[in-house]
Amino acid sequence: MATIEARMTQTAVPAQITAGAADIDRAVADLAARVPDALAPLARIAYNYRWSWTPGGGDVFAGVDAERWERSNNNPVRLLHEASSAALQRAASDADLVAHAGRLAQTIDADGERPPMAGRATPARPVAFLCAEFAVHRSLPIYAGGLGVLAGDILKEASDLALPMVGVGLLYRQGYFQQRMDQSGYQHEYWYPLDPERVPAALVYNDDGSPLTVSVPLRGREVVVQAWRVNVGRVPLFLLDAERPENSRVDQWITSRLYVGDRASRLAQYALLGIGSMRVLDAMGMDPCVVHLNEGHAALAPLELARRDIAAGRPRHEAFAAARERTVFTTHTPVGAGNEGYETSEIADVLAGFPEQVGLDFDGFLHLGRTHPDNPHEAFVMTPLGIKMSRAANGVSRRHGDVARQMWQPLFPERPIDTVPIGHVTNGVHVPTWIAPPMRSLLDRYLGAGWTDRADDPATWRGVDDIPDEELWAVRNEMRARFVNYVRDRTATHRLARGDPRWYVEAGEHGFNSDVLTVGFARRLAGYKRIHLLTLEPQRVAALLEKKEQPVQLVLAGKAHPQDEEGKRSAQGLFAFKTTPHAAERVTFLDNYSLNTASQMVSGCDLWVNLPRPPLEASGTSGMKAAVNGGLNLSVLDGWWAEAYDGSNGWALPGDVVFDHGVQDARDAAALYDIVEHEILPTFYERDERGIPVRWLQRVRASLRTNGPAYSATRMMRDYVDDVYALQTAALETAGAAR
Numbered sequence: 001m002a003t004i005e006a007r008m009t010q011t012a013v014p015a016q017i018t019a020g021a022a023d024i025d026r027a028v029a030d031l032a033a034r035v036p037d038a039l040a041p042l043a044r045i046a047y048n049y050r051w052s053w054t055p056g057g058g059d060v061f062a063g064v065d066a067e068r069w070e071r072s073n074n075n076p077v078r079l080l081h082e083a084s085s086a087a088l089q090r091a092a093s094d095a096d097l098v099a100h101a102g103r104l105a106q107t108i109d110a111d112g113e114r115p116p117m118a119g120r121a122t123p124a125r126p127v128a129f130l131c132a133e134f135a136v137h138r139s140l141p142i143y144a145g146g147l148g149v150l151a152g153d154i155l156k157e158a159s160d161l162a163l164p165m166v167g168v169g170l171l172y173r174q175g176y177f178q179q180r181m182d183q184s185g186y187q188h189e190y191w192y193p194l195d196p197e198r199v200p201a202a203l204v205y206n207d208d209g210s211p212l213t214v215s216v217p218l219r220g221r222e223v224v225v226q227a228w229r230v231n232v233g234r235v236p237l238f239l240l241d242a243e244r245p246e247n248s249r250v251d252q253w254i255t256s257r258l259y260v261g262d263r264a265s266r267l268a269q270y271a272l273l274g275i276g277s278m279r280v281l282d283a284m285g286m287d288p289c290v291v292h293l294n295e296g297h298a299a300l301a302p303l304e305l306a307r308r309d310i311a312a313g314r315p316r317h318e319a320f321a322a323a324r325e326r327t328v329f330t331t332h333t334p335v336g337a338g339n340e341g342y343e344t345s346e347i348a349d350v351l352a353g354f355p356e357q358v359g360l361d362f363d364g365f366l367h368l369g370r371t372h373p374d375n376p377h378e379a380f381v382m383t384p385l386g387i388k389m390s391r392a393a394n395g396v397s398r399r400h401g402d403v404a405r406q407m408w409q410p411l412f413p414e415r416p417i418d419t420v421p422i423g424h425v426t427n428g429v430h431v432p433t434w435i436a437p438p439m440r441s442l443l444d445r446y447l448g449a450g451w452t453d454r455a456d457d458p459a460t461w462r463g464v465d466d467i468p469d470e471e472l473w474a475v476r477n478e479m480r481a482r483f484v485n486y487v488r489d490r491t492a493t494h495r496l497a498r499g500d501p502r503w504y505v506e507a508g509e510h511g512f513n514s515d516v517l518t519v520g521f522a523r524r525l526a527g528y529k530r531i532h533l534l535t536l537e538p539q540r541v542a543a544l545l546e547k548k549e550q551p552v553q554l555v556l557a558g559k560a561h562p563q564d565e566e567g568k569r570s571a572q573g574l575f576a577f578k579t580t581p582h583a584a585e586r587v588t589f590l591d592n593y594s595l596n597t598a599s600q601m602v603s604g605c606d607l608w609v610n611l612p613r614p615p616l617e618a619s620g621t622s623g624m625k626a627a628v629n630g631g632l633n634l635s636v637l638d639g640w641w642a643e644a645y646d647g648s649n650g651w652a653l654p655g656d657v658v659f660d661h662g663v664q665d666a667r668d669a670a671a672l673y674d675i676v677e678h679e680i681l682p683t684f685y686e687r688d689e690r691g692i693p694v695r696w697l698q699r700v701r702a703s704l705r706t707n708g709p710a711y712s713a714t715r716m717m718r719d720y721v722d723d724v725y726a727l728q729t730a731a732l733e734t735a736g737a738a739r
């Protein structure tokens, strides 16, 4: 191809992936033309989410119009489009703001110019990271929960490490649902349209000025997709979009909503992601060295790689082996519903014609999606497909690795469980994203310059022991106080919207107190997360809420999957509790759990509670976010906490598997109340002559020192690079066997 040669001679070794970069530049120029010249750097910053994890990055936009900045959901493109000319003129004549914007733009440019990390991945042959959802920032609502947050954190960490990576996902024109609870605690869902022209995304064009498109054969038709580029630091995220004039309404609907309700559209989404992602990268001249399937949704991608080779004349076995050699797979859920199955008729309907193109008859294709290939009653599931089509597979915590080996052992009937070739890479969180500004500046003072680049090194965090009690406590108090203000405001607003009585609204507006031990529990309202344990023994909860000497307040949030009635009922169980004395001013449920709510909660809560039913928590990451902010974890010994808890850095509930759920719940709820009442409250309220809870702060330091390095995304990404992306099959076989 002449164009590739041209590209190669033009640019020596580009530091970054250039596909779609010119389209971003055009969008920047358009936006810059709308603002005073002095603010042109703001337009550049707006189109790269790198600002969101640069300290003070959001301040330049807030400086233009603080209220609109909040109302735009911290979306810089919308802010600059919607700010009044008076606000823009005022900002343009603010020398400090203009200087800050200039420095920020330079920082982001310099970050992009660093040479790529040495290794297999290069800008022309990057790691392609595929996921159905990405939680990059609150202004881009194409995520549901933990899976998306992890994917967003991976892209950001890859950028920080200068690892050549490209993310591929879908652009949902209505995102994920918004949640509103009614008075009874029943969840209602609604959707907002997402205007791609008003988020930091640029449609990718061909050289001739037409949008770059590829087509994917689905349901007997060619579905045309275009791609938007979003800059996540150095890493481009390409989002596929079926809203094209060539497509019927039904086909456009494929990229309407994340995990769209209708099964055929959902399967079409996954097919579009798997097949479309490979075609779009190919059309852009990229040939990934590794295809990382983050959960099963994109598991058709390696088959598409094989299809291409087969079409070029390669025998099927060779093409399959080559595709496997490039693919790695991360499984995230030991819960059945997370491994959704499709009927034969559904596969036939959506993917008709594709099996043949990969050299298989229809039955042979179905075999790939089954654990027991010859069982005609078994549904087609993406997870077995992903495991079979990849050279490496991993779970997301040490314990989840064990669980996954057990769960998928039937795929390897000749192997005993402990030699099943599924390893683990424990999740981590992107520290610069999740650490709140007061804690960031504290650690900047004690951990040394550039400490976030060494966040995975335990030595980096030793400086935590040098932080004087007064300073650490002052920062925790400041973060709690900010959070309590937020909680009061949101609580009153939500209760008004639900039509609650005035006294109840006012109890929420005035009740929460910035000196009181603040407990957080926020996560998906799925049955196995056991939110119902919090209120399993109403008298004990009532007694805790009535405490005058050692008071406690509780902040809750979480969304139930729209089709999950059990999850929805669990929230109603909590709301039934709202007439208990003191519940009105000490317990609140915040609607619409999101990245924003999460970052407020994990920075402001003293105690972060997690009560999964073991062994169903693959990892959990919100507790890691609380830890880097100096919050303490009280969690079941499942997921990440089973390997993180050391007796000094938080508190633990048993992680054993109990057959009788009723017995287990009663036991665990009692243990929960006991620990809170007899250990946590006394430790938090035990103060020395300076008013400082010395023993509490010892635990906070232990938590920062141990959890900071081990559960940073830096550690996680280095594990992926060294243990998963770099290795070849032979090495992996031995590694898998050794695990």
Ligand SMILES: *Cc1c(COP(=O)(O)O)cnc(C)c1O
Pocket (backbone or CB within 6 Å): 144, 145, 146, 147, 149, 522, 523, 524, 593, 594, 595, 598, 599, 619, 620, 621, 622, 623, 625
């Ligand atoms: C971190 C996060 C999650 C995942 O939390 P878990 O502890 O894994 O349940 C879900 N949703 C949001 C918005 C988050 O920020």
